[in-house]
Amino acid sequence: MPAERSNGSEQIPLLHEEDLKGTKTEQSRWRRRSWSEWLILCTLCTVGIFAVVHDLWSRLHGNATLPADPKKAAKQILSASPVIDGHIDLPILVRARFANNASAFDLNGDVVGHVDIPRLKAGKVGGFFWSAYVSCADWAGYDEGADFLNSTWRVRDTLEQIDISHVLISKYSDTFQPALNSKDVKKAIKKGKIASLIGVEGAHQIGNSIAVLRQYYTLGVRYITLTHTCHNAFADSCGTLPEKWGGLSPLGYSLIEEMNRIGMLVDLSHTSDNTARQALTYSKAPVIWSHSSARAVHEHERNVPDDILALIGTGKGKKDAVVMVNFAPDFVADPGKANVSAVADHVDHIAAIAGKKHVGLGSDFDGIGSTPVGLEDVSKYPDLIVELVKRGWKRHELEGLTGKNLLRVMEGAERVAKEIQATGAEPSYEIYDKRTDLPMRGRDL
Ligand SMILES: *[C@@H]1O[C@H](CO)[C@@H](O)[C@H](O)[C@H]1NC(C)=O
Ligand SMILES: *[C@@H]1O[C@H](CO)[C@@H](O)[C@H](O)[C@H]1NC(C)=O
Ligand SMILES: *[C@@H]1O[C@H](CO)[C@@H](O)[C@H](O)[C@H]1NC(C)=O
């Protein structure tokens, strides 16, 4: 009501006479202070303001002072930014040991391998890519044929690996939470869950078909490694085999375009150097190496050479990417020499060439037969962070290493997909030209 409103203004305390008087006496008291008192007050104020601004600045830029004890420092870093591992092979372990029978083993119990729930928690893991891996045909003792036409049943096996990942993520839904994008990952971490992403480890697993790529995406897969240990219809693998395509095949370029369009990350681990170089340059979206280390630190075909690391970054002629360091002792050091400091050497080297914003962790746990001393399973990540704190890595740099660098790359790929889709770009309808079943002939109808 209007009457009440006009009365109301009288109740504003600052306009009461008493308060005005009070202010006056207060003012005269202030005036009586000596110059020296003023000086001390001003100094204290300046120091106070500086401290607050400095703290805010540090928090924003992630440089807030770490505890002097590296163990405590690592703990703080991992609480703010838990590990998001680029490559964990739990699904293939369940396939190989338990024929994908999720009842036959207990992730809370005494699990064979490097990964179980208690150790994931001890290791401050906030997320990982479940690798939906099936081997190349030759690895399994089959001949896939010169044109890769003979092993499309690998699609079935991949679907089974995606399925067992979904089954386990939902069986242990108190711990795991499915994640389809960078936002989901952050949400899961905020809730104290382990963000669960899925990656497919080799384009041999898509049955020579770009349509299968799209369907994997709808099933939640968010990266495809362009090759595993074999060449395929899209690209050459690393290793001693003579090159088949000299990097990407013509269809491989189309595959990358389609991956960019739908928002599937291009993973360059396992690829030949030519494949990696061409894909890195051609991809519109940032790319990853889900589980590879540095070749200059230890000579191994699966590691990334310096000239390719030099193409990574945000400057002119460079592409954003994250190289997620693999812990496989063969990749890390000479026999018997792989330990925490050797792994840290790879992290340091990739950081030195590509930049600290372009290195991550992709342990390959459950996919490697042995482990470095001190990094025996998923509970040990904090010890690697301790080592890097000792080497002078700063808080924000380590938060990048453990997860934020990968999240930035995911966000980049999500943005590119949105932009391409906004142009109305059509899906790729290309058919691998060596296929004999399409286009259809009369006899098939
Ligand atoms: C799965 O494993 C459980 C527990 O070992 C066993 O009881 C069950 O028979 C298995 N199911 C199949 C289909 O093998
Ligand atoms: C296709 O694979 C089968 C085994 O699964 C093998 O016997 C056959 O020789 C292969 N065909 C070709 C063309 O390589
Ligand atoms: C790792 O091994 C090297 C020798 O290869 C040794 O000098 C170093 O101290 C070891 N580091 C750790 C953390 O054990």
Ligand SMILES: [Zn+2]
């Ligand atoms: Zn691998």
